[in-house]
Amino acid sequence: MADKSQTQNIxxxxxEAKAHAQMNKDQMMDKTTGxxxxxxxxCQETGQQMKSKAEGATESVKNAMGMNK
Incomplete structure (x- = not known):
C-alpha cells in the first residue's frame, strides 16, 4: 500500500501532467486560431481581387460595346 509521501508525490x-496538458491544449488552440x-x-484578399477583376472586365465590355458614354 502506498504511504502518504508516495500518494502526495503521485x-x-x-x-503537473494536467497543467502540461492544459498548456499544450492552449498552444494548439492558439496555433489553430492563427x-x-x-x-x-x-480568402478575403482573394475575393477582393476577384471582385476587382470582374469589375474591370465589366468596364472593358462596356467600353467595347460603347455603353460607357
Missing amino acids: SEKAG AVNSAKES
Missing part, C-alpha cells in the same frame, strides 16, 4: 505528478485567421484573410 498527486503532484498528476497535477491558422483560421490567416485563411480568412487570404
Whole structure:
C-alpha cells in the first residue's frame, strides 16, 4: 500500500501532467486560431481581387460595346 509521501508525490505528478496538458491544449488552440485567421484573410484578399477583376472586365465590355458614354 502506498504511504502518504508516495500518494502526495503521485498527486503532484498528476497535477503537473494536467497543467502540461492544459498548456499544450492552449498552444494548439492558439496555433489553430492563427491558422483560421490567416485563411480568412487570404480568402478575403482573394475575393477582393476577384471582385476587382470582374469589375474591370465589366468596364472593358462596356467600353467595347460603347455603353460607357
